[in-house]
Amino acid sequence: MKVSLLKENLRSKKISPKEILEDYFKKAKDINADINCFIKLEEEYTYSHLDFDNYEDNLSFIPGVIKDNINIKNTITTAGSQILKNYKSPYSATVVKKLGNFSLIGKGNMDAFAFGSSTENSGYGPTLNPLDKNKVPGGSSGGVAAAVMAGASAFGIGTDTGGSVRQPASFCGIVGLKPTYGLCSRYGLIAMGSSFDVPGILAEDVLDTAIVLNSIAGFDIKDSTSIKVKKEDYTKFKDVKNKKVGILKFPKEGISEDVLNAFDETIDLLKKSNIDIVEIDMKYISHSLAVYYILVPSEISANMARFDGIRFGYHPKGEFKDLLNFYKDARSEFEDEVKRRIMIGAYTLSQGYYDAYYNKALRVRNIIKQEFKDVFGKIDFLLSPTTPTLPFNIGEKTKDPLSMYLSDIFTVPVNLVGYPSISIPNKKIGNLFSGLQIISRPFEESNLLSFSYFLENKLWK
Amino acid sequence: MEIKTIVGLEIHVQLKTKTKMFCSCEASYFEDKANTHVCPVCLGLPGALPVLNKEALIKAIRVGKVLNFTINNRSRFDRKNYMYPDLFKGYQITQFEFPIDTDGFIDLDNNKRINIFRAHLEEDTAKSLHHEGYTLLDGNKAGIPLLEIVSAPEMYSSKEAKEYAKKVYNLVRFVGASDCDMEKGQMRFDVNVNLEIHKEGKIFKTPIVEIKNLNSFRSLERSIEYEEKRQLEEFEKTGKVLDRGNKSTRGWNDNLSKTYFQREKEESDDYRYFPEPDIPPLNLSDGFISKAIESIDVLPQVAQKKLEEEYLLPHSIVILIMEERKYYDFFQRITTLYKNYINLANWFSTDILSLVNQYNINLSDISTDEIVKILTAVDKKEITVSTGKQILKSVLIDKDDIDILLEKNSLISDQGKLDETVKEVLDKNPDIIEKYLSGKESILSFLIGEVMKILKGRANPLEVKNKILDGISKIKSN
Numbered sequence A: 001m002k003v004s005l006l007k008e009n010l011r012s013k014k015i016s017p018k019e020i021l022e023d024y025f026k027k028a029k030d031i032n033a034d035i036n037c038f039i040k041l042e043e044e045y046t047y048s049h050l051d052f053d054n055y056e057d058n059l060s061f062i063p064g065v066i067k068d069n070i071n072i073k074n075t076i077t078t079a080g081s082q083i084l085k086n087y088k089s090p091y092s093a094t095v096v097k098k099l100g101n102f103s104l105i106g107k108g109n110m111d112a113f114a115f116g117s118s119t120e121n122s123g124y125g126p127t128l129n130p131l132d133k134n135k136v137p138g139g140s141s142g143g144v145a146a147a148v149m150a151g152a153s154a155f156g157i158g159t160d161t162g163g164s165v166r167q168p169a170s171f172c173g174i175v176g177l178k179p180t181y182g183l184c185s186r187y188g189l190i191a192m193g194s195s196f197d198v199p200g201i202l203a204e205d206v207l208d209t210a211i212v213l214n215s216i217a218g219f220d221i222k223d224s225t226s227i228k229v230k231k232e233d234y235t236k237f238k239d240v241k242n243k244k245v246g247i248l249k250f251p252k253e254g255i256s257e258d259v260l261n262a263f264d265e266t267i268d269l270l271k272k273s274n275i276d277i278v279e280i281d282m283k284y285i286s287h288s289l290a291v292y293y294i295l296v297p298s299e300i301s302a303n304m305a306r307f308d309g310i311r312f313g314y315h316p317k318g319e320f321k322d323l324l325n326f327y328k329d330a331r332s333e334f335e336d337e338v339k340r341r342i343m344i345g346a347y348t349l350s351q352g353y354y355d356a357y358y359n360k361a362l363r364v365r366n367i368i369k370q371e372f373k374d375v376f377g378k379i380d381f382l383l384s385p386t387t388p389t390l391p392f393n394i395g396e397k398t399k400d401p402l403s404m405y406l407s408d409i410f411t412v413p414v415n416l417v418g419y420p421s422i423s424i425p426n427k428k429i430g431n432l433f434s435g436l437q438i439i440s441r442p443f444e445e446s447n448l449l450s451f452s453y454f455l456e457n458k459l460w461k
Numbered sequence B: 001m002e003i004k005t006i007v008g009l010e011i012h013v014q015l016k017t018k019t020k021m022f023c024s025c026e027a028s029y030f031e032d033k034a035n036t037h038v039c040p041v042c043l044g045l046p047g048a049l050p051v052l053n054k055e056a057l058i059k060a061i062r063v064g065k066v067l068n069f070t071i072n073n074r075s076r077f078d079r080k081n082y083m084y085p086d087l088f089k090g091y092q093i094t095q096f097e098f099p100i101d102t103d104g105f106i107d108l109d110n111n112k113r114i115n116i117f118r119a120h121l122e123e124d125t126a127k128s129l130h131h132e133g134y135t136l137l138d139g140n141k142a143g144i145p146l147l148e149i150v151s152a153p154e155m156y157s158s159k160e161a162k163e164y165a166k167k168v169y170n171l172v173r174f175v176g177a178s179d180c181d182m183e184k185g186q187m188r189f190d191v192n193v194n195l196e197i198h199k200e201g202k203i204f205k206t207p208i209v210e211i212k213n214l215n216s217f218r219s220l221e222r223s224i225e226y227e228e229k230r231q232l233e234e235f236e237k238t239g240k241v242l243d244r245g246n247k248s249t250r251g252w253n254d255n256l257s258k259t260y261f262q263r264e265k266e267e268s269d270d271y272r273y274f275p276e277p278d279i280p281p282l283n284l285s286d287g288f289i290s291k292a293i294e295s296i297d298v299l300p301q302v303a304q305k306k307l308e309e310e311y312l313l314p315h316s317i318v319i320l321i322m323e324e325r326k327y328y329d330f331f332q333r334i335t336t337l338y339k340n341y342i343n344l345a346n347w348f349s350t351d352i353l354s355l356v357n358q359y360n361i362n363l364s365d366i367s368t369d370e371i372v373k374i375l376t377a378v379d380k381k382e383i384t385v386s387t388g389k390q391i392l393k394s395v396l397i398d399k400d401d402i403d404i405l406l407e408k409n410s411l412i413s414d415q416g417k418l419d420e421t422v423k424e425v426l427d428k429n430p431d432i433i434e435k436y437l438s439g440k441e442s443i444l445s446f447l448i449g450e451v452m453k454i455l456k457g458r459a460n461p462l463e464v465k466n467k468i469l470d471g472i473s474k475i476k477s478n
């Protein structure tokens, strides 16, 4: 059920908090048995932690699924990795605190440490796409997206470093919002690429997304990269008819026919609605993936160093002849993709390679930032497909990391520049959906959601 | 053969702040139970983020000012990557490329200028407690703010190195940036030392040795002296000279007074530095920097000038007073009511300080009024200097009442009584006078002592002496 509807039913006492819990935990158990979308269901925790008298919070009693790389005090927080399978976090992420008195249904399955685009890299088994169980749900927030689509939870919080909220939202046919870098606190998100990561929202529709954003947006003194901005009510959608929309020009190879057709139909729809449209050719955006796969692993190589087997998580047992051998044991537990990215990052930062890789990538990142700035001087929104293809088959790309990386080709540039962007369902194709990505200027989530709401209505009503 | 020692110093100072560098844990942890000053941030738990402590920034600016640094508006934090159990995040947040303070200097007493490359902010590591077969970690120290002050290799003897270190120590303490208590690890030295040997028209440089973690001026001085000898011997034996990759790290064994080999440095360690993404680059306004500088209530340069030019104190006493901010504050406090500065300085540097040190007295607890009363009474010759010293002790240690003491001990002003007593003593001791007259002049002090005894010390010994001499000359001429 939608967040907006649940809120209404709670207010009118059509439904009680207890009924919500019973209903959702029952569904969640069945669904989880079917598609493995939760690393852990949190029934016991939620019954004991929920304040049954507090109806005041924006999301009081609304069922939510939290990606398991977001710390929740006194729960096991695994980041999808076996290395943290017994790690009970002593604190909660700011976004979790800001959700207030919501009903935690469970911890969303994910690629270990969010390294992946299919949830197949999870240390707890892959999640299946509820729309077609032969397909992946996308990733890395695949468990969250699948849980929301399947109705095991009304909304979900994921993290998005290169598309990890938008791509699974697209694959599961729901809405996924990556807010501006700095709008929502990163405190308590297990870091992947610190200058890219943001918490994001997965929900059934744009209104639900706006409702959740009202809770989690805002400055946090614990995150030095968070920004002070004026408080807004994101559910107050504005008129967007006078806005200028850019359509990203992109090479068609590697993009599936279904996706292209859906995208073209949407452009036609906009034209018919008298929206001002302009084609946008971006010269440097094609370098985004290369830049991303240098800078993110570099940051990862440092962020993963704290997993040393000493203070928390997997702890090697036995005698070790020296520290190196202890570390070798402790860190052999990492999943393959985690090891791969640590190695790449350590390499790109090494003496003699730093300038050729890290520094050059940083410079290109700045060029791309400038390009975005120039483009968004002319337009208000930039549209593209969210993903180049519909959901692929489970196992199809696991042996080929490069083709897996390509599934983030439309979403990655946005993280490089920190802009906000959203994926909304574009077209139903068989059981599956293709997604539409909309990007706006930084901290213009209000406009972005308004335009998305407008398009959602055009496309689906 | 001519041998020149070349020394560069890295000084780590734990800045004195209420909270740690990047979290709100209390920074003062000395002797507290292990792992009681910790939180997700300083424990490096997954997901925790650093938030820069402004107070550390302000203290770094204060040090920047007194060590004549350029204080940079723009600086940045970087991650220094290496794995060791006491480094919880697996990287240290430090300032690598753009430190807050650059290009400073200190002038030694002989006016030789020692350039200081930089001072940068970073975080301290946890403490390892090694036991047989296992090691325990205490996170209380993890994340304490550090300022690392890196000198140019411009000190040419252990003496110069010690003087430089001592000056840094004094200045940093004077502006309240750190207590620099070396026993508590609040100030540590890493020394880089090698020799330049001029021999047969050629110059040979011995491999650079870094001696790590020295925690006293004495060990600083002695370890350099030890290395001077050891490196020369090694050079004479092996002829080994400085080369890429033959830098080595040595430790200092205080009991044996020896350095010992720890490890050879390969090329140079690769710490894979990159900009810290969790802390935006600093862009300090001029206003912020000048406010931080103004937060130093007395600049040491200004204080020293005052002692030298306004109070005209001798150099040795100026140096002494500048050693401790509390000395200066005490001195300043008394001078508001007492203007014989040199006299005050003499009392302070000898009697007052020795009592303070011996009995562990807090200088700020000493009453201005009492000190001024004692000094004024001495100046007015109401009491003798030695009585003054006794009264000082009674007042400071036994908390006796100053007015009663002064009253009881003031010199007798009745000249008749004094003359009478002198006469009484001379009459009683004709044999002593005889001895004096026959040339044994030192016996005069016996007569003075007798008079003082009868008068219970309440007379000026010089005056007594003069009266005795008068009396004797009268006897002689009779």
Ligand SMILES: [Zn+2]
Binding pocket: B020, B023, B024, B025, B037, B038, B039, B040, B041, B042, B043, B143
């Ligand atoms: Zn802390």
